[in-house]
Amino acid sequence: MAYAATPTGTGAHPVASIQDTETPAQRDARMAWWRAARYGMFIHWGVYAVPAGVWHGKPVDGAGEWIMHDARIPVADYQQLPAQFDPTRFDAHAWVSLAKAAGMKYIVITAKHHDGFAMFDSKASAFNIVDATPFKRDPLRELADEAQRQGIRFGLYYSQDQDWTAPGGAAFGGHWDKAQDGDFATYLHTKAIPQIRELLEKYHPAVLWFDTPTPDMTPQLAAEIVKLLDRYPQLIWNNRLGGGYPGDTETPEQHIPPQGFPGKDWETCMTINGTWGYKSNDTDFKSTTVLLHNLVDIASKGGNYLLNVGPDAQGVIPPPEAERLQAIGQWLKVNGESIYGTGPTPFADPHGRYSATQKDASGKPAWVPTWDWRATRRPGKVYIHLFEWPTGAFHLADAKLHATGAYLLADPRHTPLAFAQHGAQLDVQLPAKPLDPIDTVLVITTADPVPR
Numbered sequence: 001m002a003y004a005a006t007p008t009g010t011g012a013h014p015v016a017s018i019q020d021t022e023t024p025a026q027r028d029a030r031m032a033w034w035r036a037a038r039y040g041m042f043i044h045w046g047v048y049a050v051p052a053g054v055w056h057g058k059p060v061d062g063a064g065e066w067i068m069h070d071a072r073i074p075v076a077d078y079q080q081l082p083a084q085f086d087p088t089r090f091d092a093h094a095w096v097s098l099a100k101a102a103g104m105k106y107i108v109i110t111a112k113h114h115d116g117f118a119m120f121d122s123k124a125s126a127f128n129i130v131d132a133t134p135f136k137r138d139p140l141r142e143l144a145d146e147a148q149r150q151g152i153r154f155g156l157y158y159s160q161d162q163d164w165t166a167p168g169g170a171a172f173g174g175h176w177d178k179a180q181d182g183d184f185a186t187y188l189h190t191k192a193i194p195q196i197r198e199l200l201e202k203y204h205p206a207v208l209w210f211d212t213p214t215p216d217m218t219p220q221l222a223a224e225i226v227k228l229l230d231r232y233p234q235l236i237w238n239n240r241l242g243g244g245y246p247g248d249t250e251t252p253e254q255h256i257p258p259q260g261f262p263g264k265d266w267e268t269c270m271t272i273n274g275t276w277g278y279k280s281n282d283t284d285f286k287s288t289t290v291l292l293h294n295l296v297d298i299a300s301k302g303g304n305y306l307l308n309v310g311p312d313a314q315g316v317i318p319p320p321e322a323e324r325l326q327a328i329g330q331w332l333k334v335n336g337e338s339i340y341g342t343g344p345t346p347f348a349d350p351h352g353r354y355s356a357t358q359k360d361a362s363g364k365p366a367w368v369p370t371w372d373w374r375a376t377r378r379p380g381k382v383y384i385h386l387f388e389w390p391t392g393a394f395h396l397a398d399a400k401l402h403a404t405g406a407y408l409l410a411d412p413r414h415t416p417l418a419f420a421q422h423g424a425q426l427d428v429q430l431p432a433k434p435l436d437p438i439d440t441v442l443v444i445t446t447a448d449p450v451p452r
């Protein structure tokens, strides 16, 4: 269904967005692939990979893609970096093949981050990878075409508000170089909106991932971007545009909300080490166990996991990141049915508690998860993800379902397991050893069309 005219505004929205006008059924249809996907690849790649977290010989704290801000690099100095950016080892086929092998169903890559450098052939600004580097190729073109070839959805991250090298672009904490001063609306009209239009028209992204809205982004200015987005009625975009537009998805970052966002679409984005953009000195990679448990925990709460890789200045995804993704992909090859297209746990067990002593970053009681097991479901089946292997039997106290069978998903013969149910008490006899050291999935078939 094409939105020919821009619908009139509703309330705080000077221009109605698709979320304002579509029916719940239209929204379900538009979000269907994304909800079923559960798992995507975030890619933070830009000219910040050249310094890679080090400036004038000194390591710079903070994320790699924030180096210009955190080291207060003058605009003229930062603008020297593209001349050193020649990622000749970049291989779109390899990157997309890795995402596929990892079991990821969509890719979201940075088209322009807060530093203002465009990773695509942009007519709106010459500060881009085709015009300003010896590389001269358009990696978004190559990735979009390869994603199409390999049947994986292609999305784009765009920093619509912060831009540290364009006059008038916003900067958290304020500008540090007079060259950054200017009018925000002029920046939006001469760079950000033209580039968003280029991205939509040239690369046809399935997802647009906005970031760090500031008070500069008024409802009226955001509405000018929404007018563009409304022309793409299948486009999915997140809650970070600004101007009072909620978008489609909540975007918890670097953490998994204890209860998710019941009834909402949400996606935890997370790094494998501690930085989004490449840093040569960040080798603190999360283990495959932690990353896979995170994926299952998120799916058990009805969310998506957007897991990040940060390629280096040669165009290579750090091997420790690729290795972890490959390992998770192997697990998904066998057990993907328990993740893709599933719904959240039907059980009340929160698998954790709020600490009486520890506080989180916001000063509230910290959530302390237990990594015993999780559950996901689809009609007629409940998947029990056993992180710890019970001795003898798996015991469920509030089954609230009518079990008709049980087997281990990784058992190619789906050998029936003995089980006994008395009311809400369910016990399933298990073999002595798990089939997977990180997560062995116990399938309970149920008579209920959709478990309560």
Ligand code: GLC
Pocket (backbone or CB within 6 Å): 044, 063, 065, 066, 211, 212, 253, 269, 276
């Ligand atoms: C934060 C960071 C940004 C990163 C984003 C990913 O907003 O500022 O660098 O791209 O998180 O969610």
